[in-house]
Amino acid sequence: MILELVQFLLILAIAPLVTGVIRKAKALMQSRRGPSVLQPYRDLGKLLSKGSVVSNDASWLFTITPYVCIAAVTVAALLVPVMYAGTFGFLGDLIVLIYLLAMMRFFMALAALDTGSAFGGMGSSREMYISSIVEPTMLLSIFAMALVAGTTSLASISQNIASSGLDLVSPALFLAAAAFFIATLAENARLPFDNPSTHLELTMIHEAMLLEYSGKQLALMEMASMTKLVIFLAILSNVFFPWGIATGAEPLAVLVGALLFLAKITLLALVIAMIESSISKMRLFRLPNLLTVAFMLALLAVVSYYILGVA
Amino acid sequence: MSGEGLRSIVRQLPSEVMVRIDRHEIEGRDLRLVIRPDGLVPLAGHLRKELGARLVTLHATDDRALEGCFKLHLVMAPQGMDALVSATAPLGLGEWRYESLTPTINDADWYEREIQDMFGLVAIGHPDPRPLVLHEDWPEGKYPLRKDFLTGERPPRVKGEYHFTKVEGEGVYEIPVGPVHAGVIEPGHFRFSVAGEPIINLEVRLGYVHRGVEKLSESTPYPKGVHLAERISGDNSVAHSTAYCQAVEALASCQVPERAEHIRVVMLELERLYNLFGDIAGIALDTALSVAAACGYLLREKAMNLNECLTGSRLLRSVNVLGGVRKDLTPNDREKVLATMVKLKLEFDDLVTLMLSSPSMMDRVETTGRLTREMAVDLNVVGPAARASGVDRDVRRDHPYAAYGNLNFLVPTQSGGDVAARMRVKMDEVRESFSLIDQALDGMPAGPVRAKLGSVPQGHAACSLVESPRGEIVHWIMAGRGAPARHKVRDASFCNWLAMEQAVLGNIVPDFPLINKSFNLSYAGNDL
Amino acid sequence: MFKFLKLGVLKKGVQTRDYPRERAPAFDAFLGLPMVDMERCDRCAACVSACPVQAITMLPAEIEISAERCIFCAACVEACPGAMTMGKEFELASLSRDGLKVVYRRG
Numbered sequence: 001m002i003l004e005l006v007q008f009l010l011i012l013a014i015a016p017l018v019t020g021v022i023r024k025a026k027a028l029m030q031s032r033r034g035p036s037v038l039q040p041y042r043d044l045g046k047l048l049s050k051g052s053v054v055s056n057d058a059s060w061l062f063t064i065t066p067y068v069c070i071a072a073v074t075v076a077a078l079l080v081p082v083m084y085a086g087t088f089g090f091l092g093d094l095i096v097l098i099y100l101l102a103m104m105r106f107f108m109a110l111a112a113l114d115t116g117s118a119f120g121g122m123g124s125s126r127e128m129y130i131s132s133i134v135e136p137t138m139l140l141s142i143f144a145m146a147l148v149a150g151t152t153s154l155a156s157i158s159q160n161i162a163s164s165g166l167d168l169v170s171p172a173l174f175l176a177a178a179a180f181f182i183a184t185l186a187e188n189a190r191l192p193f194d195n196p197s198t199h200l201e202l203t204m205i206h207e208a209m210l211l212e213y214s215g216k217q218l219a220l221m222e223m224a225s226m227t228k229l230v231i232f233l234a235i236l237s238n239v240f241f242p243w244g245i246a247t248g249a250e251p252l253a254v255l256v257g258a259l260l261f262l263a264k265i266t267l268l269a270l271v272i273a274m275i276e277s278s279i280s281k282m283r284l285f286r287l288p289n290l291l292t293v294a295f296m297l298a299l300l301a302v303v304s305y306y307i308l309g310v311a
Numbered sequence: 312m313s314g315e316g317l318r319s320i321v322r323q324l325p326s327e328v329m330v331r332i333d334r335h336e337i338e339g340r341d342l343r344l345v346i347r348p349d350g351l352v353p354l355a356g357h358l359r360k361e362l363g364a365r366l367v368t369l370h371a372t373d374d375r376a377l378e379g380c381f382k383l384h385l386v387m388a389p390q391g392m393d394a395l396v397s398a399t400a401p402l403g404l405g406e407w408r409y410e411s412l413t414p415t416i417n418d419a420d421w422y423e424r425e426i427q428d429m430f431g432l433v434a435i436g437h438p439d440p441r442p443l444v445l446h447e448d449w450p451e452g453k454y455p456l457r458k459d460f461l462t463g464e465r466p467p468r469v470k471g472e473y474h475f476t477k478v479e480g481e482g483v484y485e486i487p488v489g490p491v492h493a494g495v496i497e498p499g500h501f502r503f504s505v506a507g508e509p510i511i512n513l514e515v516r517l518g519y520v521h522r523g524v525e526k527l528s529e530s531t532p533y534p535k536g537v538h539l540a541e542r543i544s545g546d547n548s549v550a551h552s553t554a555y556c557q558a559v560e561a562l563a564s565c566q567v568p569e570r571a572e573h574i575r576v577v578m579l580e581l582e583r584l585y586n587l588f589g590d591i592a593g594i595a596l597d598t599a600l601s602v603a604a605a606c607g608y609l610l611r612e613k614a615m616n617l618n619e620c621l622t623g624s625r626l627l628r629s630v631n632v633l634g635g636v637r638k639d640l641t642p643n644d645r646e647k648v649l650a651t652m653v654k655l656k657l658e659f660d661d662l663v664t665l666m667l668s669s670p671s672m673m674d675r676v677e678t679t680g681r682l683t684r685e686m687a688v689d690l691n692v693v694g695p696a697a698r699a700s701g702v703d704r705d706v707r708r709d710h711p712y713a714a715y716g717n718l719n720f721l722v723p724t725q726s727g728g729d730v731a732a733r734m735r736v737k738m739d740e741v742r743e744s745f746s747l748i749d750q751a752l753d754g755m756p757a758g759p760v761r762a763k764l765g766s767v768p769q770g771h772a773a774c775s776l777v778e779s780p781r782g783e784i785v786h787w788i789m790a791g792r793g794a795p796a797r798h799k800v801r802d803a804s805f806c807n808w809l810a811m812e813q814a815v816l817g818n819i820v821p822d823f824p825l826i827n828k829s830f831n832l833s834y835a836g837n838d839l
Numbered sequence: 840m841f842k843f844l845k846l847g848v849l850k851k852g853v854q855t856r857d858y859p860r861e862r863a864p865a866f867d868a869f870l871g872l873p874m875v876d877m878e879r880c881d882r883c884a885a886c887v888s889a890c891p892v893q894a895i896t897m898l899p900a901e902i903e904i905s906a907e908r909c910i911f912c913a914a915c916v917e918a919c920p921g922a923m924t925m926g927k928e929f930e931l932a933s934l935s936r937d938g939l940k941v942v943y944r945r946g
Contacts, residue, residue, distance in 0.1 A: 026601065028848060028853065029601075029602055029843065029844065029847060030601055030602055030604075030847070030848070031605055031606075031609065031847060031848045031851050031852065031853055031854045031859065032603035032605065032853065032854065033853055071892050118484075118487065118488075122486075122820065142577065169346065191599055192671065194581050195599040197597065197601075199493055199494030199495075200493070200824040201488070201492065201493040201494075202488065202820050202821060202823055202824055203597075203821040203824060210910050211493070226878040234833060262321070267649040276601070277601055277843055277847075278669075278670040278841075278843045279672075280595075280597040280598040280599045280600040280603070280668070280669065280671045280672040280675055281598060281671075281674075281675070281821075282671065282674075283674065283675060283821075283822070284508065284821050285508075286674075287820065310862070414856075495848070534914075535914075537893040538891045538910065538912050538914070541889070542910075577899055600841040601845075601848045605847075606846070608849065609851075619865070619866050619868070619869060620866045620868065620872075621868065622868060623866070623868035623869045623870035623913075623925065624869075624870050624911070628870070628911070628912065628915050629870060629911075629912045629914075632917075637917070638868075661846045661850070663842065664842070665842060665846055665847075710903075750932060779880075811842060
């Protein structure tokens with residue numbers, strides 16, 4: 001119980017740090033020093049101390065969306081294994097996780113339309129356009145893991161795969177991991193889907209939905225986005241490749257699990273930074289091509305599990 | 312040689328034009344005509360059709376104090392000749408209307424709207440008589456460039472409405488962007504009519520940075536006018552101040568020393584370099600290719616450091632003075648320039664490799680924002696945007712000024728007309744600039760760098776063309792007492808904004824910032 | 840494949856400096872705020888009339904240059920018979936309008 005609580009707080013605590021690491025790595029690749037890795041904490045602190053300006057046309061939806069988003073992401077964080085293969089899994093399994101994130105997206109899209117600004121509307125329509133293919137991809141790829149491990153609770157998948165050594169390694173694992181990685185880039189507004197550091201309001205997808213927020217609400221929305229990224233990376237590292245996670249509650253195993261988790265997250269953050277530095281943003285109408293590739297990989301993962309026999 | 316060419320132009324004028332010409336004279340490379348107002352349209356049509364002449368400027372002067380009437384001035388440049396045909400048409404006493412040239416030469420569109428705003432002279436038959444420069448809160452009947460409107464007069468604001476072109480249809484909606492943008496760029500308003508993502512129509516509304524440069528110039532003595540000219544469009548300081556100095560020097564018949572002309576070439580090319588680096592880096596930034604963009608902006612920073620080292624100003628301010636340049640280039644400076652050029656060349660090659668070998672970026676820039684050659688010729692597009700659409704024009708080669716007549720360089724062109732073509736033209740121009748700087752430094756003669764200006768006689772007019780990094784700029788000055796009586800400035804961006812409205816059609820909204828950046832037009836240069 | 844690294848940071852290194860902790864001195868020719876050597880100034884006021892923006896004011900015993908109005912064009916230095924030079928000051932921000940006026944006095 002304590003352990004699950006600690007790992008949930010760990011996710012929340014390191015969320016801004018992961019974003020800071022990605023930004024620092026990208027800056028170094030551009031031959032500049034870049035801001036310190038702790039800068040997102042300072043940014044959030046600054047935003048929390050500012051007042052907010054709300055459009056006259058906004059309704060109650062606009063005001064409650066930041067709270068809905070942060071609540072959804074926090075509950076989702078409760079379901080993800082970090083250093084111990086046990087979570088508050090009785091609250092829900094992988095289907096609940098996916099749909100908590102979908103609820104967050106739904107409210108964000110509605111809130112962007114709520115203010116009546118043209119950019120918010122464009123951001124919402126593009127977000128829905130991308131998520132129409134990303135959501136099934138995510139579901140299918142985690143579902144492939146659920147088939148391999150025999151359960152839909154994330155912690156149990158982690159436990160089963162980690163404690164069975166290399167027995168459960170199959171092509172389905174890698175195919176599903178690849179599909180989930182592409183889905184991570186799409187869901188978290190990373191290149192080639194969206195440029196997180198752009199100033200061009202006509203090209204924004206995720207940023208456009210946040211454009212009207214300011215002050216405390218913006219701090220909540222930014223924190224929700226950062227935590228969502230860590231949740232995805234945690235799933236990638238602890239559900240798809242969970243070896244090293246603590247399956248029991250011994251302090252040494254937990255410590256090793258925590259360190260391995262941080263190492264895996266840092267590696268994934270650096271890979272994302274490298275991908276973002278090497279390619280440019282794809283044309284909007286070419287994105288479904290890439291997303292469909294991801295969907296096919298996830299489908300292949302499920303199919304390969306059945307074809308290669310149930311082990 | 313151009314004298315003979317100009318004489319043959321006069322001989323070949325059709326009779327309907329000849330009969331309306333009151334006076335003509337040929338001086339150097341200028342053919343000056345005084346023509347009756349109803350002869351302007353046939354003259355313009357004849358020059359456009361028979362000689363392929365392009366419009367250099369069309370503006371008005373308020374000569375009611377001296378001669379009791381307004382005058383229209385039309386300057387056109389026949390193709391293939393280093394010559395300018397200037398026609399002056401005095402409108403009748405009390406007359407404030409004239410026949411519009413726009414149906415005959417389409418690129419006179421914005422010039423006539425500007426004349427209407429600034430002087431109140433109405434062009435009959437103009438297809439789009441909405442105000443261009445002054446916004447809807449400006450009262451009727453107040454025309455800023457008339458002589459009876461004093462500098463510093465502040466008319467009260469009124470309520471008004473500007474009507475944008477409306478597009479009707481199923482699912483069509485308008486997106487207003489600006490003048491306050493999400494990034495720190497100049498203010499301008501873009502009104503899109505879109506159906507989903509594809510753009511059906513774009514209307515650009517500028518005039519937010521109108522500072523009244525032309526009116527200010529009329530009360531600014533010539534030496535101080537150089538500083539005013541430098542600040543018309545901040546990143547084209549040397550080009551604008553060179554054009555202004557050349558016009559005043561032509562009026563005063565002052566011969567600029569050769570060494571100063573070579574230094575002017577070096578400075579003009581240094582300005583072109585840092586602008587082009589910024590443009591290329593900007594295209595990479597707008598496609599989110601961050602490493603290439605950082606590399607490009609680093610090059611720009613190094614070029615600006617060189618500028619500061621040579622002249623004390625990163626943007627090359629205070630380089631030109633009337634009669635020459637302010638500071639000489641010492642042998643130490645020369646060594647620094649040559650060493651920096653070597654370093655910049657190597658880094659630029661890396662940048663080009665990074666950009667051209669990135670398949671994701673080339674996919675974004677190819678076929679985006681295509682401007683056809685016919686549109687480019689019709690709208691008189693200038694600069695790299697024109698050369699990327701296959702229009703082979705460069706003022707440095709066609710109307711040589713400063714020391715360009717002695718230097719060898721190529722004018723790169725592409726035929727695609729899309730963002731990739733504009734990017735490639737700019738990359739080629741960077742290489743030409745490297746070569747020009749080397750040639751100018753090599754061939755620089757010894758001597759003084761400044762000549763005394765002498766007096767500027769009143770009543771005469773001079774026109775000076777310079778190729779700025781964005782394209783051709785024109786400064787036309789009619790001399791008054793100690794200050795210009797009329798100073799007409801036409802920046803390259805004035806010609807190119809309409810072309811951008813055409814280039815975005817058929818593209819999707821997220822591609823618009825990329826197309827905008829590939830043209831890289833100046834809002835301040837347009838608005839004056 | 841890793842061209843963005845090979846031609847980027849692996850070739851050039853980190854190119855930025857930690858300003859304002861590390862100083863950034865201006866070049867020799869830099870056009871900063873004009874400086875007056877009051878020992879050599881003979882109050883001919885050529886600078887006042889040469890300035891295009893009226894940034895220089897002659898007070899009874901002092902010369903005041905307004906950093907707010909100055910456009911750093913060096914016209915005053917050109918006009919002065921030898922007492923003015925362009926300084927290297929570019930960090931001219933101030934919290935009040937008065938802080939933007941620089942006064943030169945004798946002694």
